[in-house]
Amino acid sequence: MSLSVEEGEIVGIVGLSGAGKTSLLRTLNLLQPVDSGSIFFDGLDIVGLKESEVRNVRKKIGVVFQSFNLYRYRTLYQNIAFPLKIQGVSKKEVEERVMNIATELGLEHRLRAYPSQLSGGEQQRAAIARALVMDPKMILLDEPTSALDPKTTCRLLDLVVSLNEKHGITFVVVTHDMDVIKRTCDRVAYLQNGKLDFFGPTHEFFVKIENNEVSDFGKPLELEKGLLSANKKILRVLFWGTRTHEPVLWKIAKENDVMINILYGKIEEFKNGPFGTLIIGVEGEKQDLFVEKLRESVFFLEEVC
Amino acid sequence: MLMLSQIFDATLETLYMLLLSGFLATFLGIPLGVGLYLCSRSRGLKGLYALLDLLVNIFRSIPFIILVLLLIPVTKRVMGTIIGPNAAIFNLTIAAIPFMARLSENSFNGVPSGIIDSSNSMGLNRWQMVTRVLIPETLPDQIGNVTVLLINLVTYTAIAGAVGAGGLGQLAINYGYYRFQWDVVLYAVIVLVAISQLLQFTGGKLAKRLRK
Numbered sequence: 325m326s327l328s329v330e331e332g333e334i335v336g337i338v339g340l341s342g343a344g345k346t347s348l349l350r351t352l353n354l355l356q357p358v359d360s361g362s363i364f365f366d367g368l369d370i371v372g373l374k375e376s377e378v379r380n381v382r383k384k385i386g387v388v389f390q391s392f393n394l395y396r397y398r399t400l401y402q403n404i405a406f407p408l409k410i411q412g413v414s415k416k417e418v419e420e421r422v423m424n425i426a427t428e429l430g431l432e433h434r435l436r437a438y439p440s441q442l443s444g445g446e447q448q449r450a451a452i453a454r455a456l457v458m459d460p461k462m463i464l465l466d467e468p469t470s471a472l473d474p475k476t477t478c479r480l481l482d483l484v485v486s487l488n489e490k491h492g493i494t495f496v497v498v499t500h501d502m503d504v505i506k507r508t509c510d511r512v513a514y515l516q517n518g519k520l521d522f523f524g525p526t527h528e529f530f531v532k533i534e535n536n537e538v539s540d541f542g543k544p545l546e547l548e549k550g551l552l553s554a555n556k557k558i559l560r561v562l563f564w565g566t567r568t569h570e571p572v573l574w575k576i577a578k579e580n581d582v583m584i585n586i587l588y589g590k591i592e593e594f595k596n597g598p599f600g601t602l603i604i605g606v607e608g609e610k611q612d613l614f615v616e617k618l619r620e621s622v623f624f625l626e627e628v629c
Numbered sequence: 630m631l632m633l634s635q636i637f638d639a640t641l642e643t644l645y646m647l648l649l650s651g652f653l654a655t656f657l658g659i660p661l662g663v664g665l666y667l668c669s670r671s672r673g674l675k676g677l678y679a680l681l682d683l684l685v686n687i688f689r690s691i692p693f694i695i696l697v698l699l700l701i702p703v704t705k706r707v708m709g710t711i712i713g714p715n716a717a718i719f720n721l722t723i724a725a726i727p728f729m730a731r732l733s734e735n736s737f738n739g740v741p742s743g744i745i746d747s748s749n750s751m752g753l754n755r756w757q758m759v760t761r762v763l764i765p766e767t768l769p770d771q772i773g774n775v776t777v778l779l780i781n782l783v784t785y786t787a788i789a790g791a792v793g794a795g796g797l798g799q800l801a802i803n804y805g806y807y808r809f810q811w812d813v814v815l816y817a818v819i820v821l822v823a824i825s826q827l828l829q830f831t832g833g834k835l836a837k838r839l840r841k
Contacts, residue, residue, distance in 0.1 A: 379752035387750040393743040438841035
């Protein structure tokens with residue numbers, strides 16, 4: 325397996341349970357011992373480093389675990405301050421940084437509460453705050469949304485994107501939640517049985533899903549047999565990027581004088597641009613020419629029949 | 630009344646043995662517990678763990694009265710005497726250290742592995758791991774452990790009384806059992822029960838206050 329994460333990007337790691345997502349994430353800061361291979365962080369191979377050097381690398385990588393793992397008998401303030409305190413940062417600076425981060429994440433009114441008194445979303449943000457306080461270059465998120473309700477999930481994803489944009493923090497996110505991938509990730513690594521099956525831009529990953537090359541995330545739409553007829557072509561068209569919002573279909577249909585009938589359609593906002601899926605029926609003398617022209621203007625086109 | 634002042638003195642002696650041996654066992658037993666925990670989790674130290682584990686098991690499986698007898702030469706060497714409260718404190722401490730070590734090791738094992746993982750991810754060294762994570766995260770449990778330890782030591786002091794340690798145990802045996810003064814036995818038992826209850830109550834309250 326070989327993959328690289330660029331500075332400032334958000335990479336998602338997806339796959340079924342047991343595919344090795346979490347193991348991969350845990351090797352990134354050597355929580356899981358590595359038998360062979362290399363892991364470069366900031367140009368330094370961290371495999372085979374001395375324990376004290378590993379500790380220094382770890383201080384630059386924040387980790388937010390699935391179960392949050394806040395210290396049970398420390399207040400929220402003490403939890404966020406903890407990584408600074410163990411580094412011997414002065415009390416005044418600790419206070420300043422904790423307050424800044426707590427305010428940014430909307431936790432400033434909960435600082436005296438203990439973890440057991442916080443809601444799931446608050447605990448999640450507390451764990452993120454604790455990772456952020458070290459000013460990390462990279463944050464690893466393990467299944468960040470699995471314990472959150474839809475609304476909290478939404479807020480979390482906005483937070484991740486804004487931290488990425490504002491502070492340039494690189495994120496690696498392990499998830500099986502497709503919304504997380506769509507809304508936050510620049511690139512996706514898809515694991516199957518411990519092997520890297522796909523690694524590329526998010527929209528290409530969804531093309532793979534639409535084409536049924538990845539079956540782990542539900543089947544693509546199947547058409548009713550009744551819709552199909554001899555003198556009609558059924559096309560599946562995928563749009564991506566700025567073209568998604570252009571009247572491409574209408575223009576080309578008009579030029580070639582064909583009738584189109586939209587059978588199914590949706591547009592989703594991905595982090596790196598809008599992504600549209602359309603299934604259309606085409607009827608007309610110049611339907612072959614239409615297909616050819618359309619193919620040039622869209623991201624992906626397939627004749628269903 | 631002579632008997633009352635005797636019971637009072639014996640109670641003080643018991644408390645003296647109890648608190649001093651409890652204190653020593655806590656502050657020697659918990660580090661041993663930390664050692665057991667760390668050895669059991671470190672790949673290279675499995676052998677050392679097996680050895681410590683065996684020693685703890687052996688000391689815990691010897692009945693206290695037998696342990697006192699076996700320790701006589703050592704007690705004499707170290708304490709200069711084999712009777713009286715100070716000699717008993719030595720015996721009690723030796724018996725209680727492995728007990729406390731095992732209890733605290735169990736508590737350390739109960740710290741969620743996620744908390745250990747996230748602490749490791751922050752780059753804590755081993756010393757910080759022990760003092761900033763393991764001990765604080767098990768504090769309410771350790772209070773409970775010390776409570777159990779002290780209550781066990783209450784009965785142990787009474788057993789030690791049978792071989793000349795002094796305290797309520799010796800009073801109950803000398804006056805009650807050998808001279809058929811059953812009221813002395815009764816008073817001794819009442820005081821022992823009262824001490825145990827007080828310990829349990831205080832320990833429980835304290836642990837509950839620390840648990841958030």
